[in-house]
Amino acid sequence: MRLDLLKTLNAERAARRAVFLVTNEASGEQRLVKAADIAGDPLGDFLDAHRRTGKSGMEETPDGKVFITAYVPPPRLVITGAVHISQALAPMASLLGYDVVIVDPRTAFATPERFPDVKLIPEWPDVALPPLNVDHYTAFVALTHDPKIDDPALMHALARDCFYIGALGSRKTHGRRLERLKAQGVSEAALSRIHAPIGLAIGAVSPPEIAVAILAQITGRLRLPAEQRA
Numbered sequence: 001m002r003l004d005l006l007k008t009l010n011a012e013r014a015a016r017r018a019v020f021l022v023t024n025e026a027s028g029e030q031r032l033v034k035a036a037d038i039a040g041d042p043l044g045d046f047l048d049a050h051r052r053t054g055k056s057g058m059e060e061t062p063d064g065k066v067f068i069t070a071y072v073p074p075p076r077l078v079i080t081g082a083v084h085i086s087q088a089l090a091p092m093a094s095l096l097g098y099d100v101v102i103v104d105p106r107t108a109f110a111t112p113e114r115f116p117d118v119k120l121i122p123e124w125p126d127v128a129l130p131p132l133n134v135d136h137y138t139a140f141v142a143l144t145h146d147p148k149i150d151d152p153a154l155m156h157a158l159a160r161d162c163f164y165i166g167a168l169g170s171r172k173t174h175g176r177r178l179e180r181l182k183a184q185g186v187s188e189a190a191l192s193r194i195h196a197p198i199g200l201a202i203g204a205v206s207p208p209e210i211a212v213a214i215l216a217q218i219t220g221r222l223r224l225p226a227e228q229r230a
Contacts, residue, residue, distance in 0.1 A: 005032050009071065016073040016135050018051050025058070025065040035136075043068075052223050073137045074099060075163075075222060080125060080153040081143030082109035085168070088211035089141075090118045096215065103128040103153065104144065125153040139164040139218045141198060145173075151180055158190045164221040166198035166214060 001009075005021070009032060012019035018035035022043065038047045046059045046068060054072040058065055077093045079086050082104040090100045094117070101119045104110040110122045121128040134140065140157040142150035145168060154177075157165050167174065174196040181191060199213030200220075220229055 001030060005030060008032055008034075013071055013073070016133075016137060018070070018072045018137075020047055020050060020071065021069040022047075023067045023069070024063070025067060048225075052225070073135075076101065076132075076134075076138045077218070078103065078129070078132060078134060078138055078140050078157075079143060080104065080141070080149055081145075081168075082106065082111075082115060082120070083143050084207040085143050085210050085214075087114060088208040089214060090115060092211055092215055094118075096219070098139070101132060105149065125149060125156060129153060129156045134160045134162060136161040136163055138162045139222070140166070141214060141218075142167040143198075145169065147177070147180060151177070151184070154194065155181065155184060155186060158186060158193060164195070164218050165193050166195040166217065168198050169196060171197060 001021070009019055009021065012034060020033045021030060022033060023030045033041050033043070033047055035051060038044050038051065041047055043059070043061060043066070046061065050056065050068050050070040051072060054070055056067070056069045058067050075098050077098040077100045079089065079100065079102045082102050086102055090102065093100050101121060102110060102115060103121045103123065103125060105122060105124045107122045110120045112120065134157060140162045142154050144150050150167060154165065154167060167177065169177065177196070178191055195217060198217070199210060200216045202209070202213050204210045204213040
């Protein structure tokens with residue numbers, strides 16, 4: 001790989017931005033495509049598919065075979081609320097390869113005994129979230145049912161390019177949440193990004209079932225083309 005390509009590749013990976021190395025099988029010629037440039041690239045459809053799966057592979061294109069090496073950041077899951085649903089959701093998400101972080105200032109709930117092998121930040125969102133550098137490869141879920149915790153956390157997530165934002169609560173609860181956030185100056189377009197009631201509608205009742213519904217919705221948002229997402 002040329003030195004200039006390697007420098008760009010390393011810079012994009014350090015910034016947690018997806019980047020793709022396209023190698024022409026016949027000529028050996030290589031080029032890099034940044035995630036921000038996929039839409040305008042001749043191989044845009046192929047690159048978008050590799051961005052969503054995070055996998056590398058060979059593709060047959062009009063210009064011959066190319067190998068697309070995908071460098072996609074591992075996804076993260078940031079949860080506000082050390083609650084029963086989180087106890088099921090955190091280990092499930094870890095099994096799927098997510099780097100899980102739980103934020104909850106209520107130290108009686110956010111304990112290592114309740115959440116072994118999970119990064120816990122027992123701070124309020126305004127303190128805990130900025131150092132996490134929430135980005136496009138972050139899924140964000142608010143589960144406390146406490147507006148003092150969930151509302152500022154959601155505002156933080158909405159101000160960033162999270163690929164998924166969800167919040168626990170009934171339609172009535174979410175309606176009141178929307179009114180509070182509107183009063184804080186959050187736009188209608190931003191509010192429409194919140195998945196609420198959270199998770200796929202599978203009739204989930206128990207905390208583990210709700211966790212499954214949430215992870216299924218997150219996975220669909222991460223992996224499916226936009227037109228197929230729930």
